[in-house]
Amino acid sequence: MTVTPHGDEARPGDGLVRAGGIVFIVGAVATLATMAPLFLHTDPFPSYAWAVCMLMGVGFAVSAAGVLRSAAAQRRAARASQSS
Numbered sequence: 001m002t003v004t005p006h007g008d009e010a011r012p013g014d015g016l017v018r019a020g021g022i023v024f025i026v027g028a029v030a031t032l033a034t035m036a037p038l039f040l041h042t043d044p045f046p047s048y049a050w051a052v053c054m055l056m057g058v059g060f061a062v063s064a065a066g067v068l069r070s071a072a073a074q075r076r077a078a079r080a081s082q083s084s
Helices: 014-042 047-052 055-083
Strands: none
Touching: 014 047, 047 055
C-alpha cells in the first residue's frame, strides 16, 4: 500500500528541494553573467564572481539531500503501514 499525502501537506525534504532549486538558479545566473564577458571580449569578472558559480553544485547537492530525505520518510511510512 502506498502512502500518498495530500497536495497541500508539506513532506519531509520539500524545503530542502525548494532551497536547493533556488540556490541552483542563483548559481546558473551567476554562471551566465560570468561567462558573458568571455564572449563579448570585455574584461573578465574577478575570481570571487567565479566562486559564486559554484552555487550550482551546492544547490544540486542540497536538492539531492531533500530527495533522499523524502524517500527515506516514504520508506518509513510504508514500513509502518505494513506492520500495522
